[in-house]
Structure formats: structure tokens, C-alpha cells
Amino acid sequence: MKIALIGYGRMGKAIEKIALERGHEIVLKIDVESKDIDISTADIAIDFSVPNSAFGNITNCFENGVPVVSGTTGWLDKYEEAVEICNLNKGGFISATNFSLGVNIFFELNDRLAKMMTNLSDYNISMEEIHHTKKLDAPSGTAITLAEGIIKNTSKSNWALDVTNTENEIPIVAKRVPDVPGTHSVSYTSSIDTIDIKHTAHSRQGFALGAVVAAEWLVNKEGVFTMKDVLGL
Ligand SMILES: NC(=O)C1=CN([C@@H]2O[C@H](COP(=O)(O)OP(=O)(O)OC[C@H]3O[C@@H](n4cnc5c(N)ncnc54)[C@H](OP(=O)(O)O)[C@@H]3O)[C@@H](O)[C@H]2O)C=CC1
Numbered sequence: 145m146k147i148a149l150i151g152y153g154r155m156g157k158a159i160e161k162i163a164l165e166r167g168h169e170i171v172l173k174i175d176v177e178s179k180d181i182d183i184s185t186a187d188i189a190i191d192f193s194v195p196n197s198a199f200g201n202i203t204n205c206f207e208n209g210v211p212v213v214s215g216t217t218g219w220l221d222k223y224e225e226a227v228e229i230c231n232l233n234k235g236g237f238i239s240a241t242n243f244s245l246g247v248n249i250f251f252e253l254n255d256r257l258a259k260m261m262t263n264l265s266d267y268n269i270s271m272e273e274i275h276h277t278k279k280l281d282a283p284s285g286t287a288i289t290l291a292e293g294i295i296k297n298t299s300k301s302n303w304a305l306d307v308t309n310t311e312n313e314i315p316i317v318a319k320r321v322p323d324v325p326g327t328h329s330v331s332y333t334s335s336i337d338t339i340d341i342k343h344t345a346h347s348r349q350g351f352a353l354g355a356v357v358a359a360e361w362l363v364n365k366e367g368v369f370t371m372k373d374v375l376g377l
């Protein structure tokens with residue numbers, strides 16, 4: 145595949161390495177300085193950039209017939225609008241807050257646990273995410289997806305950052321610690337015990353490999369898909 149990388153930071157570089165190892169070609173590297181780029185020379189674009197550029201770059205791909213795998217977080221309030229533009233252009237799109245196999249299994253586990261806890265009102269839910277200090281958004285996209293999984297399956301109606309004692313919201317604590325690739329945990333605490341589930345990424349390799357696998361899966365397809373489709377979960 146001829147891949148355009150949108151964003152050539154920590155993730156862009158990790159994706160380049162894995163894509164080359166798997167026999168793909170990087171034909172474009174797009175960053176904030178890029179001007180007059182002809183994206184249509186690529187078979188697919190992989191976007192890991194910044195929240196305020198993602199929507200424009202992604203929809204530009206759809207308008208030029210290039211499918212997109214996007215991992216950028218912090219812009220997803222415009223996701224439905226991007227989906228509409230993808231469908232209008234008969235494009236291909238996968239956006240995921242986390243491309244690693246492990247986290248996608250963790251998402252399933254989180255949904256299942258939330259279902260089991262639905263009627264157990266003695267337990268208080270809380271979440272924590274820990275990332276490196278260069279991260280622009282908080283809470284992480286992965287934490288928001290986990291919270292959405294809990295909201296879908298319990299009486300909680302929202303999530304909130306750094307709150308205590310809330311009836312309807314899931315409290316999320318976001319910590320920033322040098323060099324941490326991404327750690328997420330969900331806890332259910334009662335006076336008797338605590339149930340914790342936790343995912344710890346040891347590097348960015350899982351995110352990058354998942355994004356390249358998603359691109360290989362999407363390249364000749366039309367439609368809007370998720371990592372559940374890619375992984376058959
Ligand atoms: N879904 C997933 O599995 C994962 C998602 N992420 C998400 O991916 C995103 C990128 O993360 P990461 O690589 O660590 O961040 P980096 O800051 O290392 O990389 C972002 C890159 O985007 C570039 N950029 C800035 N403006 C534009 C623009 N207008 N067009 C294109 N590129 C631009 C930056 O360039 P410059 O430095 O010159 O400003 C930088 O090279 C984040 O939103 C992060 O949350 C991260 C890991 C996994």
C-alpha cells in the first residue's frame with residue numbers, strides 16, 4: 145500500500161517503522177508546514193496528528209477519494225460530521241481512540257463488567273488514566289470510550305474530570321507522568337472490596353501495529369467501520 149502519514153510525531157514515526165517492515169511504502173508525510181499536497185497519490189491515509197487539524201485533514205482525504213484510518217483524539221465531537229462527509233463521498237473510514245488489540249479486548253471486558261455491576265448500587269465507579277506529559281488532551285480518548293461503555297450499561301449518564309461524590313457522573317482522574325505510553329483503569333469500590341480492571345501499554349508498538357492492520361483491512365472497502373470490525377470482536 146502507498147500510505148500518507150498525516151502527523152509525523154511519536155505515532156507517525158512508530159507507524160512508519162511497522163508499515164515498512166510489512167512491505168508498505170510511505171508516499172507522503174504531512175505536518176503543519178505541508179502546502180499544496182496531492183493526497184490522491186496515496187492508497188490510504190493514516191492520521192495521528194493534533195486535535196485541531198484532524199477534521200480538516202480527514203475530510204480532505206474523503207473529498208479526494210482516499211480512505212482514512214484516524215487515531216487522533218480530542219476532536220471527536222465532530223466525528224458524526226466526518227462520517228457524513230465520508231458517506232457523501234463513498235469513502236472509507238476507521239477512527240479509534242485506541243488501536244491496540246489489548247485495549248480493544250479491554251473495551252469488551254469493560255462493557256461486560258459494567259453490565260454485571262448494573263444493579264449493584266453499593267459499588268462506586270471511578271476511572272484513572274495515566275499518560276506522558278506531552279499529551280494535549282485530557283481525559284484520554286480511550287478513557288472517554290471506556291466511560292461511554294459504562295454509561296451504555298449502567299445508570300450513569302456522563303463522565304467528569306476531577307470530581308468527587310457525584311451521583312450520575314463517572315469520575316475520571318487524568319495523571320501526566322513522563323514517558324508513560326498509556327495506562328487505563330476502571331474501579332468499582334464498596335465498603336467490602338474493590339474490583340479493578342487495568343490495561344498498561346508498555347510502548348506505542350501496539351497502537352502503531354493496530355493502525356497498520358486497520359489500514360490493510362480498510363484499503364479497498366467503502367463505508368465507516370470500527371476496530372471491532374477489523375478484529376472480529
Ligand atoms: N488511537 C490510538 O491508538 C492512539 C492515539 N494517539 C493520538 O494520536 C495523536 C498523535 O499522538 P502523538 O504522535 O503522540 O503526538 P505528536 O505530538 O508526537 O505528533 C503529532 C504530530 O502532528 C503534527 N501536526 C501538527 N499540526 C498538524 C497539521 N495541521 N497537519 C498534520 N500534522 C500536524 C505535529 O507536528 P509538530 O510537532 O510540528 O507540531 C506532530 O508531528 C494524539 O491525538 C494522540 O492522543 C496516540 C497514540 C495511540
Ligand SMILES: O=C(O)C1=N[C@H](C(=O)O)C[C@H](O)C1
Pocket residue numbers: 217241242275279280283284285286287325326327
Ligand atoms: O496521546 C497518547 O499518547 C495516547 N492517546 C490515546 C488516547 O487518548 O486514548 C491512546 C493511547 O492511550 C495513547
